[in-house]
Amino acid sequence: MTHIAVLGSTNMDLVAYVEKAPQRGETVTGRAFRTIPGGKGANQAIAAARAGATVSMIGAVGNDPYGAQLRSTLEHSGVDTDHLRTVEGPSGTAHIVVDDEGGNAIVVIPAANGTVDHLAPGDESLIASADALLLQLETPLKAVVAGAEAARAHGVRTILTPAPAQPLPPELLAVTDLLLPNEYEATTLTGLSDPIAAARALLDQVPAVVVTLGAAGSLYAARDGADPLAVPAPSITAVDSTGAGDTFAGTLAVALSEERPIREALHWAAAAAALSVQRPGASASMPYRSEIDKQHNA
Incomplete structure (x- = not known):
């Protein structure tokens, strides 16, 4: 079975739903409020686990009730947490506003995630045993670089x-x-608004880039000289786009580690992301492999 290591954040998402x-x-005035385990690292880990991989999480939670809940959520999703540290103080939180069109705005407070500034003993061996390492930037860059x-x-x-x-250094x-x-991130990194140019x-x-384009799908480019590959997303009505990018990332990592062709891998990841935006929340919305296969083959 494919093994994915994830070095990244765990947050409790505090989500307010508004018109x-x-x-x-x-x-x-909002119409609902939910607390949902999240964080880009944990989200990608759960997405990869539900997509069929063996997944290990490297990160940190606080010694507060949120930390215990975050660890439990990962474990119940099949993610190994032996390398998820518990530190003094609060766990990370993300304060999210979701509107009726499924869009969101997010404020992240790192807290325990800010202590993940180095690889702990055993982390490198864990990474070495994986088929792929997923990284994000909600933990200090020093550890992200060390992991990579x-x-x-x-x-x-x-x-x-x-x-x-x-x-990016x-x-x-x-x-x-x-x-x-x-x-948005591609534009920020390059100053170019056209995704192909970026x-x-x-x-x-x-050597390779995938730019995710929301409802428009994704764009793949590599140094192999081929023209950029555009892959459409399924046509759906979004309820909550929180975590869609992380669902795409985790699922894509599984597909590539299974050595699927890039076009198929992108279609499969898009199917997973499309399922996730039709449900509220981040980690709670992520589909299982059987659901992804069904959507992909529809």
Whole structure:
């Protein structure tokens, strides 16, 4: 079975559902509130586990009730948490507003995630045993770089979601095999608003790029000289887009580790993301392999 390692964040998502997100200085009345385990790292781990991989999580939670719940959620989703540290203080939180069109705005408070600034004993061995390492930017860059360098040293594929969007250090780009930005992140990294132009520009720094485009699907470009590949997304009505990108990333990592052709891998990941946006929440919305297969073959 495919083994995916994830180095990243765990957060408790505090989600408010509103008709329309408030503007600066505005107060609106919401229609519901939920606490949902999340964090980009944990979300990608759960997505990969539900897509059929053996998954191990490297990160940290606080010694608060949220931390216990986050660990339990990962374990019940089949994610190994032996390398998920428990530290003094609060767990990370994400404060999310979801509007009736399924859009969201998010404020992340790292808390325990901020302590993940190095590889702990055993982390490199775990990474070395994996088929792929999933990375994001909700933990300190120092550990992200260390994880990617460990993966490169052991011939493990690295897949980096550059979120929250920020300048990426050359030493991280040098050990990234696949960069997975959304359209906004691709623009932030390159200054180019056209996804194809942005993807081509990013190939100066990494060997392959997938730009996710929401309802428009995804775009793949690589240094092999072929034209960029555009893959559409299924036509659906979104309820909550929170976690869709993480669902796509986790599922894509599984598909690529199973050595599926890139077009099929992107279609499969798009099917998973389409299922996730039709349900509320992040980790709670992520589909299982049988559901993904059914959507993919529809």
